[in-house]
Amino acid sequence: MNIRSLTRGDGVVIGAAVVLFIASFLDLAGIDCPAGLNCSSFDAPNAWDALGVLMSVFLAGIIGAVLVVVGRAMPSRKVVGLDLGQFGAAFCVFALWTAFWTIVDASDAGTGLILGLLAAIVLAGGAVATPLVPALKAPLMGAPRPQAVQSPYGGQPQPGQGYGYPGAQQQPYGAQPGQPQPYGAQPQPGQPDPAMAHAPQAQQAPQGGSAPAGDFTPFWFAVPVARPLYGEDGSPSPIAELAPGTWYLAVEQRGPGLIAQTQDGRRGVLQDTSGIQRG
Numbered sequence: 001m002n003i004r005s006l007t008r009g010d011g012v013v014i015g016a017a018v019v020l021f022i023a024s025f026l027d028l029a030g031i032d033c034p035a036g037l038n039c040s041s042f043d044a045p046n047a048w049d050a051l052g053v054l055m056s057v058f059l060a061g062i063i064g065a066v067l068v069v070v071g072r073a074m075p076s077r078k079v080v081g082l083d084l085g086q087f088g089a090a091f092c093v094f095a096l097w098t099a100f101w102t103i104v105d106a107s108d109a110g111t112g113l114i115l116g117l118l119a120a121i122v123l124a125g126g127a128v129a130t131p132l133v134p135a136l137k138a139p140l141m142g143a144p145r146p147q148a149v150q151s152p153y154g155g156q157p158q159p160g161q162g163y164g165y166p167g168a169q170q171q172p173y174g175a176q177p178g179q180p181q182p183y184g185a186q187p188q189p190g191q192p193d194p195a196m197a198h199a200p201q202a203q204q205a206p207q208g209g210s211a212p213a214g215d216f217t218p219f220w221f222a223v224p225v226a227r228p229l230y231g232e233d234g235s236p237s238p239i240a241e242l243a244p245g246t247w248y249l250a251v252e253q254r255g256p257g258l259i260a261q262t263q264d265g266r267r268g269v270l271q272d273t274s275g276i277q278r279g
Helices: 008-023 050-072 084-105 111-129
Strands: 219-222 227-230 238-242 248-254 256-263 267-270
Touching: 008 050, 008 111, 050 084, 050 111, 084 111, 238 267, 248 267
Parallel strands: none
Antiparallel strands: 219 248, 227 238, 227 267, 248 256, 256 267
């Protein structure tokens, strides 16, 4: 899992799950020691001594946090038609519900139960509010620009040498510097057209024309936030998720979207190209 795909809401959920785990080892209830007795040798029970509270509050909340984070990494995974993140949010709400009524029923709530309730509130709030609050949907970590990007096609593209780098002299995909340009490309000013040098009987192409509109030069790009990548066959289910901080290769234009290739070689359609950063 790419850690840069985590959002601030995921960070809140993970932090609350850690606090919930720590609270499971603390006292569930205080000890009412009668006057004149030394109760220092008595150990108050914690959540690991009460199986019902352990499973319904503490472990349920931790499992819910794991499902929320895993669901973020694998958005296409579903269980009975629901995303893993939705299952995780349900577990978090259930843990909060049980913790609330457990502490209401307790005559003398201990540190573990109180801290567990507070962690469950934060946990459920983060799991439910993350898809709704823009501030929680922001990336947990920034996306630093890498110094160099390794090309999946072999070789190391340098700034100013194709692949969509700013200031580059764009060449049709697959052409090598110094080789004749393919038929239909516009020759540079002051240079003869190499395609016409060996075909005196051919009809001359207009000198003022431009390259065909269908030409597309692959370029590197990064997304500002996590975005789904859909299959080229038009399937509504995402095949991958593009994460901020990672560079991907756009290999083809598909209407308003792009055909993007991931680092493991998978290709799909990026429908939302707003705000992308070109390499």
